[in-house]
Amino acid sequence: MGESRLLVHCDLDAFFAAVEVLHRGLDPARPLIIGSDPQQGRGRGIVSTCNYAARTFGIRSAMPISEAWRRCPGPPHGHGTYVRGSHRLYGRASRKVMDVLRGVGGAFEQASIDEAYLDITEAVHGDWDAGLALCEHLQSEVRASTGLSASFGLAPTRILAKMSSEERKPGGVFRLMPGDAAGFLHGRPMRDLPGVGPATATALSEWGVETIDEAYALGTLALGRMAGDRFAKWLSSVVEGTSSDEVSPLQSRRSIGKERTFEVDVQDHEVVMERLFELVHRVMESARQMGVVGRLAEVKIRYTGFDTHTHRRSIPVGMDDVDVFIGIAGRLFALSVEHERPVRLIGFRLGDLEDPRTRQTTLMRYEGESASFEPMHRGEDG
Ligand SMILES: [Mg+2]
Missing domain, CATH: 3.30.1490.100 (DNA polymerase, Y-family, little finger domain)
Structure with a gap:
């Protein structure tokens, strides 16, 4: 138990929408939808994201914007606020949050604009109570510096930390102790596991396997025949709490x-x-x-x-x-x-990014003139 790392996954709550609410001084209880121009319900684009109030209308990311309008129209027919969104604003808020999280020291990995992993093992000397307290402290620091709400998960592996941050969303902190993974995962549908696509979930469902523990109980040999050996090995490592605990920017x-x-x-x-x-x-x-x-x-x-x-x-x-x-x-x-x-x-x-701490090349030295030019690569991506 003392061997486990303490990994934190921090995920901002309805990030883009929360930034817009703050920036525009909106009422967070009113539905806010970020996406393409709804054109009074005739728009052809999609919802990029929305706040929690909009979610109560059944609005979701990637839904056609016309469908969102039908569920919750904007003025003059309804209370929905529709905005296009400003990525410059989100980038600025994200940098502030990441600065707070990076301040902990130890391995840090920004996984996306609103998500990061931290290895806090050394920062809290391996103490899980101190780990929980640090998450709560960071949560209030993020709120103080940006006004934003974040959810935290503390667990011994990356995937368990990520699932833990979902557990008390929004605005929660959830701690999953070493050895508790099997109980935590029991009865959950396969789809709850980040990294399990709909194809794998459907394939397993055809074998009558619906939950994570059912899949695990098959053993790697039988599960490997259904979903591939790599998947079977990975799934048992997740349930046994031995999947990756490496926090490195190169993972993302x-x-x-x-x-x-x-x-x-x-x-x-x-x-x-x-x-x-x-x-x-x-x-x-x-x-x-x-x-x-x-x-x-x-x-x-x-x-x-x-x-x-x-x-x-x-x-x-x-x-x-x-x-x-x-x-x-x-x-x-x-x-x-x-x-x-x-x-x-x-x-x-x-x-070709590398982590200099784990780099293996030690004998080679860069000499400006000896490196050769690769053949010109000409691409058309416009
Ligand atoms: Mg988020």
């Missing part, structure tokens, strides 16, 4: 990229290059904040008319040195940019 992120669209297409490539260097700085700043290094540099150039090309180069050892990547990005750009063509968008991406 494969690359870090930033791009910039010019208001007017730019003919002067010196100006474009300057913007590119700013992007490299910002990307490397994010990499350092995440504690990762990268082995792949990619420059994306979109010309007038959405004609988009990406140019990439790998280096033998992951690095986070901004000067190295400025040099690579500058050369990639200079060698690849088509002269005389105005540029609409410039982007930089750091890929």
Whole structure:
């Protein structure tokens, strides 16, 4: 029992909607729907997300916006508030929350704009009561710094922490002690397990297996025949509390990229290059904040008319040195940019991310001139 890690999963409650409510000074008891323009019920887009008040009308993410309007119309027919949403606002709120969570120290992993994992084992010296108290403390810190409500799950593995944060949503904290996984999972439908898709759940259901414990009780041999050996092994590790407890930014992120669209297409490539260097700085700043290094540099150039090309180069050892990547990005750009063509968008991406603490390459050294350019990769993604 002393061997278990203490993992926290933090998930903000109805995040986008909560940010909009705060920003616009709305009444949280009134239904708020974020998505495309409902056009008085004739809109063809979908609901991006909504607050809890809207959920009581049966409105859900990805529902057609016209259906949402039918259930809860906006003015003049009803009380629904419909907004398009501002990602800049959400990004700012998210950064504040993540700063609070990162302040704990220890391994930290932002899993999405409104979700993060933390390994707090060292921070609380392995004490599960102190762990629970820390979650409650973080919850009030998040509220104090942003006004937002977050739910916390504390458990010995990633998946159990994630399920735990759902358990008392919204605004709750739930602790699942080591050894309690089997009891916690008993009687739950397969679909409750994050990572189990509808296809697997349906396939198992055809065998008469509806719940997690029923699947586990079959044993890995029989379950493996129904759903594959990998799945069977994974499921038993989940129930036995031995599935992954690793918190690392690399679990969620494969690359870090930033791009910039010019208001007017730019003919002067010196100006474009300057913007590119700013992007490299910002990307490397994010990499350092995440504690990762990268082995792949990619420059994306979109010309007038959405004609988009990406140019990439790998280096033998992951690095986070901004000067190295400025040099690579500058050369990639200079060698690849088509002269005389105005540029609409410039982007930089750091890929093949590695955790420098677990990196195995120790003998190889990066030498600027020895790394070779990969053949030009030309893509059309516009
Ligand atoms: Mg959330």
